Amino acid sequence: MPLSLRPPRKGKTPNYEIRGTYLGVYVERTAGTPELRVAKRVLKGIKEAIERGEYRKREEVAEAPKPPTFADATLAYLKAGGEAKFLGKIIEATGDHALRDKPLAEIDQLAIDNAARGVYPLAPATTLNRQFYTPVSAVLKHAGIELKIKRPKGWRGSKATEWLEPDQAFAVIREAYAIEPEFGLFCLTLLYTGMRLGDATEEAILRGLRLEQALLYLGATKNSEPRPVHLPPIVVEAFRKQRPRPVRPSKGTGGVLTNGAAGRNRAGAGVPFLERHPDEKLFRFCKGGRLYKMLYLALDRAGVVLPKRMRGFHIFCHTYGTWMHRYGGLDTYGLTRTGRWKDPDSADRYKHTMASAEARRADLLPVPAAKPRALKGL
Structure with a gap:
């Protein structure tokens, strides 16, 4: 079987897999990414390494431990009892600015801002804050990253308030x-x-x-x-x-009941x-x-x-x-x-x-002894 990519399999792996034989060398490994274009680059790199005689199976290579990603931190946060609401959409997002596979050390304000608009491109600032910035901040804090995240402009919403007299x-x-x-x-x-x-x-x-x-x-x-x-x-x-x-009355009480009058108590x-x-x-x-x-x-x-x-x-x-x-x-x-x-x-x-106590001191300002013509009759 020629060397090729196998798409992600639901319930098994979210990433592309590379399987097959090239120049007599059998390969079976993950591409490590759900992005097709990135997986193709990995496949091309493996072919070039085989052609140079430099390819070795992954188990033969002592790989350095991978740095923890945002997905790893999210999983730890949820296992510790963190709030899952809104995190699903953040983790499922893909693209250049997605946070899921980004190492925690690379997540800064710019990365968060770009990822937020990738997930919620048209959302107002209040929604962005509630459904993206707040859960991301919670995950990072649980992971021990004390990053002071600047919220989007207008995230507090309008302070205009209505009330009943x-x-x-x-x-x-x-x-x-x-x-x-x-x-x-x-x-x-x-x-x-x-x-x-x-x-x-x-x-x-x-x-x-x-x-x-x-x-x-x-x-x-x-x-x-x-x-x-x-x-x-x-x-x-x-x-x-x-x-x-x-x-509620029942039909057994006798008489004719209007629609909706009878029913479960x-x-x-x-x-x-x-x-x-x-x-x-x-x-x-x-x-x-x-x-x-x-x-x-x-x-x-x-x-x-x-x-x-x-x-x-x-x-x-x-x-x-x-x-x-x-x-x-x-x-x-x-x-x-x-x-x-x-x-x-x-x-x-x-x-x-309410007007402040200082503003109400305007009541003490001087007024004319005789009312101007425009004020007569008031």
Whole structure:
């Protein structure tokens, strides 16, 4: 069989293999690369070495140990329990700027920037930071490489923030209760705790609710750290007054039922809300289109108009941060110490929701004794 390349085989090897005989010399080895053009160069080099009489089988050559690559570091990071999300796409990327087979010693800021645009050519800076720079930084730090990575310009996103004024928020909560009592309690809890949607729908269970301590204990959050969430009196009282989930009628009760009226009962239907099984989810909702439609309906009925990018449950988080700054008197670091924000930079946006004390001193500036004609009548 003439000397030729065999393509990568899924589940066996990601690289090209070189097999066959050339000038009476049998070769069977890996090309060490998934790139066809690189593998062809390796094949050509082997042929030239055989022609010169210099080729020896790999097992006959005492090879120096190969330096660890980014793929090696990623594997070690994952085995140590690192976050796998977003790393798959980075490792699967190929091309001149791909990080997978690049030795760790050769990875610098330029290599990371080029690789990022190779994986996400059109992504905004916020996506690049979240889905490329952050996981790459985590892998390198685990490998002991303390490289200070410069994030792409604009990675923090806009600090422009929308929030609900009290009358708007109370109107939304009223409409949420009108749509469904449990949905009203759900929105009220988000408003007065600032919880992320995922924490409320996935992490909060009834066992963690301790009303005598005004506390909801989240065992695992987005930051992978347990977090106690304080419940203000209005939320504690709302939980205590929450009615059981309604029992749905069945066809066996007789009479004609409208479409959708009958069906499977919700978990805990008819049971006092706080007496359900302690391992049940605190709220029955799941993140999805139906839940967002309920919010949109509550916002519309309350007459609250928001920019499209803020028309979601995160408006409650922004409102919580704004109110805690405005009415609770917390500065950036005070907001961080609530446990809701891990990074002061994330909480810093809420200081922009109020004019500073220095700016309000403009009230002391001199004004004319007699109002100009344009101001008369004001």
